[in-house]
Each structure stands twice: as C-alpha cells, then as structure tokens.
Amino acid sequence: MKIGIPRALLHYYYSPFWVSFFEELGVEVVFSGSTDKKTVDLGVGISVPEICVPIKIFNGHVLKLLNTDVDYVFIPRMASIEKGKYFCPKFMGLPDMAKHSIPDIGGRLLTMDVQTRSENIATPEMYYSLADRLGVSEKQIRLACKAGARNFKRFLKLCIEGRTVSEAFEALKVPDGQAKPPVKIDGLKIGLLGYVYDVYDEFVSMDVTGRLRQLGVGVLTFEMLSRQELSRYVRKMKKSLFWTFSDKLLGAAYKMFRERTVDGVIHVTAFGCGPDSFLGKLLEIESEDSGIPFMTVRIDEHTGENHLQTRVEAFVDMLKRRNRTTGGESL
C-alpha cells in the first residue's frame, strides 16, 4: 500500500512523525515533490480565489498526488495540540475542503482528527480510525505511534541544536551522531519568523535562509528555541494568541526583542494569512518598543524573486551600517 503526503503545510513539521508511523505499519510513503509554478497553478485552479497561498499550494500538491498511483492521500484534520489553543480554521477544515472541492478525490482521502494535548501527536486513540482502511490492528498502531514519537523527538532535538527544519530533515536521514553540525555564523544575527510551510517551501520563501547566510548573516528561527524559551513571555499575557504556531512565533519574537538576542527581525508571511494580520501588528508594536528593526516580507502566488533579494540585502545593509555607527546599541 502506498500513501501520499502532500509536501506542504505541516508536512514541514510533522512528517518525521508521519513517515516513521506509516513505515512502522508497513506502508510505503511518497511525497509530492517540491513546489513549483505548475503545482501552484494546479492549486489556484481549484481553490477559492481569496484563500491564502499555502492552502492553494497544498491543493496543488494533493492534485499532483492524485495523478500518481498512490492508494491514499493523507490529509489529517489539525484541530488542536495544546489546551486552549487551536490551528487556523482552515487547517481544521482542511479535509472538508479537500473532500468537497477537489474533484475525484473520493475514497482516496485518508483523514483523521488530530485533537490532543501533546505536541508529538502520538496519541494512539486518534489513529484507531485508520486501522480498518490500512488493514492493521490497534496494537500495531500503538507501536507505530511510539516509533513516530521517537523520530519526532529526534527531529526536535536536531532543530534545537541550531538547525533549520530543512537541515534537520537532512540530518534525520543519517544515523545519530553522524549528522552535519549546525551552521555557525559569527556576525549579524537575524530572527526569521514565519510558519514552517512559508519559510521552508522553496517556492514561497525562495530560500530566504540560504540568501541570508550567503550575506554572512546568522539565522535564528522559532524551532531552534526550546519550549520553555518560547513560552517565557507569552505566558504572562492576559490573553494569548490561540493559534499554536502563531503563539510560538510570538513567543520567539518576544524573546528575540526583549532579550535582544538578534540584530533584526524578518517576518515572512503569505498573502491573506489571517492569524498573521494580528501577529504582525503585535510584532510591530514590540519592534517599536525595543528599537530592533523589523521587516515584513509578504509573499503571494506571483512573486518574482528579485524583490525578495533586494529587500533582504537592503535590510542587512541597513543593519550593518547601524551596527557600525552605534556599535550595536539601539538608537
């Protein structure tokens, strides 16, 4: 049996879990390949015009998978992984949208509800509904969850050591201890905030991490921070952002701004992202209070890469000049 996982959205965070989980069950996992113009066009063709780019790209990947010989396309419903926190409504309605708006998906849609209290999403009860269709027993699912959780834990550890998600994915492929050490760059440090599916999708972000590093800039992202570090400041808010990943980004931002661990912050966001419209405002306020420069890069389905290159370079130049004149102190 073959299961396709769309290489979009939370694949960039949870595929270490899903891959081990399915492989443990003896199921072959295939991905839909990287995002290119064709994928985007496919997605745009069947999505509601106003919806955000990541969802359009996701739909494109689903269509690509449906054109292959996979038995199922795995589209879990991401509802909640933390008490009182949810995902964006579009994630919560993802299988519904796929079922009713993607033509010919029919019985090939494999879905389950992720509704749990732990980040490693290894609650076996959630996966029991898959047992029949995969032809496995509940006991096998329990074992598979354990395998998934192990791999996911390893992934998180690789990230916290200072790797980006894509580097951690690479490092997962080699045995423990043999992975390439994380990139260390002395010099400017920029906090790069954005959802994993924006920052690590090479079409969306046009490899912004690579570009920054080429300019001799160290990059700090939210997945390099531990859970304690992420919740240190947001915990004290009267009402926190109730979207899990937005809250993580805000926590990372508060830490960066308030502990002054970076020279500047770049927020990568997709056109039409709802949670980011609020998150962005909070970051703006925070940047003003701390005096650390902040830039928003908003990306949609027809972005040329020159504007990104220009803006990122200009931002870095500005930071370098600022550091020369003030010695790094804020003005």
Added chain:
Amino acid sequence: MKYSFPYLGNVMVYKKIFEMFDYEVVVPPRPTQKTIDLGTKYSPEFACFPYKMLMGNYIEACERGAQIIVSSGGHGPCRAGFYGELHERTLRQMGFDVELIIFDSIRRDLWGDLSKFFRLKGKNSFRKIISATRIVLRMLKDLDYFDKKIHTMMPYEVVKGSFVKAFEEITKNYEKCWTMKETVKAFEMGEELLRSIEIEKVEERDRIRIGVVGEIFVVIESSINMDIENTLCSFGCEAERSQYLGEWVDHNFFGKGREKEILKMGEDYIKIIIGGHAKQNVGHIVDYSKRGFDGVVHLMPFACLPELVSQSVIPKISETYGIPVLTLAIDEQTGKANNMTRIEAFVDLIRNSKRRASA
C-alpha cells in the same frame, strides 16, 4: 462613567439595558463611510472587515466620551476572539483613556466573566437585574419576531416603504417601554400596525424565498451589508437571515433554539466546529433547501478564515441539494453597484427557473 458598545443590529436594546441599570450611555453612531475609513486607517491591512468596522466604531464612541466599552469576545480559532486585545492596545496607543470589558466564553474563564459581571452590576440589586434582563430579552425577541415577519411581507406591500416605516415605529414604541406591561402592550401595537398595512395577494408559486447566511457581523448589521434583506425585498423576494441577536443569546446563554439541529445538518460538510459560524452556515443552507427556499445569499467578510472553508464546500452543497447560492465578500470598499447587479441577476435567474419549472 460613560458606557458604550459596538454597533451591531438593533442597538436600542443595548442602550436600554444600560439605561435600566442607571448608567450613562454613549450610543455609537450608525456606521458610515467615515467609520469604515477611520477603522481601516488604524487596523492592520489584512485584518478582517468586522475588526476594522468595530475599530472605527470604538474610535467614534471614544470621541463622544465613552470610557468603558462592553463587548463579547471568544476564544478562537476565529480571529474575533482576539479583537478586544488589539482594539484596546490600539485605542490606548491613540491616546484614549478607555477600557474594554470583553465577555469571553463562560466555559473558558468563568471567574473572569463573573468578576466582569459584578463590575457591571455595580450597586444594582439582583432583583433589578433579573427583571431588567427579562424585559430586555423580551424586547429583543419581539423585535426579532417583527424583523422576521416584516421581511416575509415587505415584497408585497402596496405602498412602497410602509414596512420600513412600520419597523421604525415599532422600535420607537419599544424604546419608550420600561416595564413588562408596557413591553407587552408595544407588542400588541406592533401586531396591530402590521395588520393595518395593505399587501397584495400573491400566489404561493410566485413567491421567492431567499435565505441569508454568513458571518454573524455582516449578516446582522444592515449598515455594512447593503441592507441585504430590504434589498432582496425590493427585488420582490422574501428574506430570512440565519442569525438573529435573540437567537444568538438564546443559544449562547440558555442553550435553547434550533442551533443543535442546524449543526447536525452541517456535519456532512464541515465535521467539527472550526470557529465563527462556518458549520452553522452550511447547516443553514441545507436547512433552507429542506424548507423549500429558492436561493441563499452567503455573506462573508473578505478573507474571513472560517467562511473561506464554508465557501469552499458550498458549491458541493448547492449541487447536492439543487439550491443556488451566491457568495458575496464584503470589505471596506463600499461601492454597492457591483453587488447590487449580482444580487439582481441572481434573483432574475431564480425567478426564471421557477417560472419554467411551474409552466
């Protein structure tokens, strides 16, 4: 202290309850282009439209001296749950000395809500509060009743505008009420008034019924939804909304009403509650088609998160149940002509296909 509230639906009722508690009230002006411009100026560019409208609303209320604004909140996953936090920060940044009291879900923060309740209660006795609440609830439901009833009769009025005028008069009657007795009287007067208005007799097969579903804010507030029900009536259709304030209160505070049933009907299309009223809306569309409505207008604020999901599944419902649905996105661009043309064309299509079916 001067109290204020968002402008949503029939604000006379909110004014009433504050006045019954002997508080000074600032009624925000009915949203206009200026309100929307103000709100847009001080909101994040991609914030949803109700956020911007409320922002403008609050600014105008603050300019008129409001010191405390009372509103309802939420706890996600829709953005509305975070409105209060950002509104308050923005208003403070603008230099207004104002406090927002936001009632979130009781289940989430019982103590917080209770303490807010006691703050609002002030020196008023429980007895007074209960009786005031009962009167205001009655008013709310009566007004909903008239609102609903009027829009089943308006398309057939002989003298244009008589029902709009009648509703204004009914609201005015209620505004004068302070006791239950007076409220009951106002209801009878309202019924009497409606009976006195002359309407044409129309055959059942010539009637067109349109349901209006969508995000609660743009469905209820007529100043920003092109006065959708009256517009539909002026095109000769009966109109019914999926949301009425009284029903909202009934469901959220007393767990009554048809909402459970509606949610069940939506389950095939959106399995869980994903915030806002997305699941209810798809349920309402199914409900309207089962009740024999001829079409549905679906209103959503531009880029509303939950409604984008319902918009994605609507074509399938429309196909399965054979009910036409027109989705209109509403934002700060207030040009009406485009939407009017679309609504008119939609109604024409329905009328034609109905004629052909009965011929």
